[in-house]
Amino acid sequence: MARLRLKNVNKRWGSFVGVDNFDLDIADQEFLVLLGPSGCGKSTTMRMIAGLEDVTEGEILFDDTVVNDMDPKDRDISMVFQSYGLYPNLSVYENIRFPLRVRKIPKEKHDEMVMEAVRMTELEDYIHRRPAELSGGQRQRVALGRAIVRRPNIFLMDEPLSNLDAKLRVSTRAQIKNLQSKLKITTVYVTHDQIEAMTLADRVVVMNAGKIQQVGTPTDIYDNPANVFVASFIGSPAMNLVQGTLENGVFEAEGIRVEGLPLAVSGNVTLGFRAEDAEIVEGPAQISSPVYSIELLGEASMITWRLAGSLVSIKTHKEYRADIGAVVNAAVPASICHLFDTASGERIAHG
Amino acid sequence: MSNPAETKPLPIKVITISVVLIWLFLAAFPFLWTMWGSFKVEGDFFSRANWFNAITGPVTERQHGSPFTLAGYEGAWIEQEFWKAVINTAIVTVFVVIISLTLGTLGGYALARSGFKYTFWLLMAALVFRAMPHVTLVSGYLLPFFQLNIWGYLPTTIIVLVAINQPFTLWMLHSFFLSIPKDLDEAAMVDGCTRFQAFRLAIIPVMWPGVITTGLFSFLLAYNDFTVTSMLLSQENQTMIPQINAFLGSTQEEGKVMYAVAAVVSAIIPLFVLILFFQRQIVSGLTAGAVKG
Ligand SMILES: Nc1ncnc2c1ncn2[C@@H]1O[C@H](COP(=O)(O)OP(=O)(O)O)[C@@H](O)[C@H]1O
Numbered sequence: 042m043a044r045l046r047l048k049n050v051n052k053r054w055g056s057f058v059g060v061d062n063f064d065l066d067i068a069d070q071e072f073l074v075l076l077g078p079s080g081c082g083k084s085t086t087m088r089m090i091a092g093l094e095d096v097t098e099g100e101i102l103f104d105d106t107v108v109n110d111m112d113p114k115d116r117d118i119s120m121v122f123q124s125y126g127l128y129p130n131l132s133v134y135e136n137i138r139f140p141l142r143v144r145k146i147p148k149e150k151h152d153e154m155v156m157e158a159v160r161m162t163e164l165e166d167y168i169h170r171r172p173a174e175l176s177g178g179q180r181q182r183v184a185l186g187r188a189i190v191r192r193p194n195i196f197l198m199d200e201p202l203s204n205l206d207a208k209l210r211v212s213t214r215a216q217i218k219n220l221q222s223k224l225k226i227t228t229v230y231v232t233h234d235q236i237e238a239m240t241l242a243d244r245v246v247v248m249n250a251g252k253i254q255q256v257g258t259p260t261d262i263y264d265n266p267a268n269v270f271v272a273s274f275i276g277s278p279a280m281n282l283v284q285g286t287l288e289n290g291v292f293e294a295e296g297i298r299v300e301g302l303p304l305a306v307s308g309n310v311t312l313g314f315r316a317e318d319a320e321i322v323e324g325p326a327q328i329s330s331p332v333y334s335i336e337l338l339g340e341a342s343m344i345t346w347r348l349a350g351s352l353v354s355i356k357t358h359k360e361y362r363a364d365i366g367a368v369v370n371a372a373v374p375a376s377i378c379h380l381f382d383t384a385s386g387e388r389i390a391h392g
Numbered sequence: 393m394s395n396p397a398e399t400k401p402l403p404i405k406v407i408t409i410s411v412v413l414i415w416l417f418l419a420a421f422p423f424l425w426t427m428w429g430s431f432k433v434e435g436d437f438f439s440r441a442n443w444f445n446a447i448t449g450p451v452t453e454r455q456h457g458s459p460f461t462l463a464g465y466e467g468a469w470i471e472q473e474f475w476k477a478v479i480n481t482a483i484v485t486v487f488v489v490i491i492s493l494t495l496g497t498l499g500g501y502a503l504a505r506s507g508f509k510y511t512f513w514l515l516m517a518a519l520v521f522r523a524m525p526h527v528t529l530v531s532g533y534l535l536p537f538f539q540l541n542i543w544g545y546l547p548t549t550i551i552v553l554v555a556i557n558q559p560f561t562l563w564m565l566h567s568f569f570l571s572i573p574k575d576l577d578e579a580a581m582v583d584g585c586t587r588f589q590a591f592r593l594a595i596i597p598v599m600w601p602g603v604i605t606t607g608l609f610s611f612l613l614a615y616n617d618f619t620v621t622s623m624l625l626s627q628e629n630q631t632m633i634p635q636i637n638a639f640l641g642s643t644q645e646e647g648k649v650m651y652a653v654a655a656v657v658s659a660i661i662p663l664f665v666l667i668l669f670f671q672r673q674i675v676s677g678l679t680a681g682a683v684k685g
Pocket residue numbers: 054057059077078079080081082083084085086
C-alpha cells in the first residue's frame with residue numbers, strides 16, 4: 042500500500058521532450074488513469090515510475106522514499122505490459138510463480154499464492170498450458186495473475202486491453218476494476234481510450250504532448266474541461282466547439298447566436314457545448330442554419346451543421362428526419378455553454 | 393487434409409523428385425565413395441588399372457586376405473598418432489565455441505538492448521573484419537607471435553580463431569536478441585530480477601535455438617579451419633585438418649595416402665553426430681520466428 046508522488050518529473054531525449062514537468066500526488070489505493078492520444082508520453086511516465094526509464098529531472102517518491110535511483114526490482118511494483126511480456130517457455134502456472142521464485146519467497150507458500158491468483162483471474166483450466174496455446178484474453182489474464190500474485194505496493198498497467206477485441210475488452214475491464222477494489226492496491230493505468238478511463242478511474246490525468254492538461258474525477262473532466270484539448274478529447278461524440286466573438290454577453294458566429302453569457306469577457310472566444318445538452322426546436326433559436334448531414338445511430342439520430350467552419354452535432358430522437366440543406370433550428374441556452382479563449386485554448390468561464 | 397505435394401501434376405512431381413535425387417547423389421557420392429574406399433589399400437582406391445577395383449578391392453584381398461582392411465585407420469590413428477590431433481582439435485573447438493558464445497551472447501544482448509546509434513557501425517566494422525581472408529590477418533600475427541614466443545601453442549590459436557569468429561557470432565546473436573521483445577526483459581526486471589538475472593532466466597531460455605545455431609557455426613569454423621591452425625601451430629600441437637593435409641603431402645611413401653583417407657572419414661563422423669543431435673534446435677534457430685514468444 043503506498044502513496045505515490047511525482048515532483049516536476051521531466052523526461053528528455055536530447056532536445057526532444059517526452060514528458061514535461063509532470064507533477065502529481067496519487068493517494069493510497071487510488072485508481073489513477075493516464076489518458077491521452079498515442080505518443081503523448083503516458084507510457085514514458087509509467088516506465089519512469091517502474092524504473093525502466095531514467096528520470097531526466099524531478100523526483101519520484103513512494104510514500105516518503107525517493108526512488109529515482111532504485112532498480113525496478115526494489116520498487117515493489119508489478120506491471121502489466123501491452124504485449125503481455127509472458128515467458129514463452131514457461132507454463133501458465135510457472136509464469137505466475139516467476140515473481141515468487143526470483144524474489145525468494147519461501148517455497149511452501151508458492152502453491153497457495155499462485156492458486157489464489159489463478160482463481161482470481163479464472164485460469165484454473167489452463168495452468169499447464171504454454172502462453173502460445175492461449176487466446177489473447179487468456180494471456181492477458183495470465184499477465185494480470187502474475188501481477189497480483191505477490192500483492193505489490195503499486196500496480197502499473199500499460200494499455201492492457203488494447204490487444205483484445207471489443208467484447209472481451211468490456212468484460213476484462215470489469216474484472217480489472219473488481220480486482221483492484223478487492224486488493225486495494227494503488228494503481229496507475231495507461232490508456233488512450235476515454236471510455237476505459239471514464240469507467241475505471243477514481244481520477245483521470247489527461248495528457249497531451251508530454252504535458253498534463255487536466256487532473257480530475259471522470260465527472261469533473263467531462264463537465265468542466267479545462268481547455269479546448271480536453272473538451273475535444275473527452276466524450277463521444279466530443280464537445281462541439283465553435284469559434285466566434287463575444288460582446289456584451291452575446292456570442293456570435295455564422296449560424297449561431299447565444300445570449301446571456303457572462304458580461305465580463307469579450308473578444309475572440311470558442312463556445313463549447315455537448316451534443317446531448319442541446320435540443321432541436323421549432324421556431325427561432327440560437328442555432329439556425331442549413332443541415333450539413335443527418336446520421337442514424339440506432340438509439341438516436343444525429344444532426345450536424347457546419348457553423349463558422351466547424352462541424353456541430355446534436356442528438357435527437359430516433360424518428361427525427363430532416364433533409365440535408367433544409368434550415369433546422371436548435372436551442373443552445375447559455376447555461377449549457379462553455380467558453381474558451383480562442384488564442385490560448387484555456388477555459389474562461391461556465392455560461 | 394490434402395498435402396500440397398499430392399495435388400501437383402505428375403510431371404512436376406517426377407521432375408521435383410529427380411532433382412532432389414540427383415542432388416542427393418551428387419552431395420552424398422564423394423562421401424560414400426571415400427568412406428567405402430577408406431577400408432581399401434592405395435592400390436585399389438587409386439587403382440590405375442580399373443576404377444572398379446576401388447569397389448571390389450582385389451589388391452586389398454591379395455595383401456590382407458579380405459576385401460576390407462583397417463590398415464589405413466591403424467596407420468593413421470596408431471602409427472601416426474592421429475589421436476593427438478583429434479585431442480588438439482577437440483581442445484581448440486571446445487574453447488573457441490565456449491569463448492565465442494559467452495562473449496557473443498553478452499555482447500549481442502548489450503548491443504541489441506542499448507539502442508545507441510553506434511551499434512550499427514560497430515556491427516558493420518565487425519562484418520568487414522569477418523569478410524577479410526583469414527590469411528591476411530594471420531600473416532600479420534606471425535612476427536609478433538614469434539617475438540613474444542607464443543607461436544605454436546594451442547591457446548594462441550584459440551584466441552586468434554575467437555577473434556576471427558567473434559564478429560560473426562556477435563552479429564548473429566544480436567539479430568536473435570532483437571527478435572525477442574524488450575517487454576520480456578522488462579517484465580522480468582519488474583518481477584524482481586536484476587538485469588543479469590533477466591538475461592539468464594527470461595531471455596536465454598527463449599534464446600537456446602539461436603545460441604545453438606550460432607555455436608554450431610563457431611564450431612564449424614574452428615573445426616574446419618586450415619589457414620590459421622596450419623600457420624600458427626607447431627608440429628606436436630597440430631590439429632586434424634593440417635594433419636590430414638600432411639598425410640596427403642607425403643605421397644612418396646606407399647600407403648600414407650590411405651592414412652589421409654581414413655583420417656578424413658574419422659573427421660567427418662563427429663559432424664554427423666552433432667547435426668543429428670541438435671537438428672531440431674538448428675532448424676528452429678535458422679527459421680528465427682521460433683524465437684518469438
Ligand atoms: N527511447 C526513446 N528515444 C526517443 N524518443 C522516445 C523514446 N521512447 C519514446 N520516445 C518518444 O516519446 C514520446 C512519448 O512516447 P510514449 O510515452 O511511448 O507515448 P504513449 O503516450 O503513446 O505511451 C513519443 O513521441 C515517442 O516517440
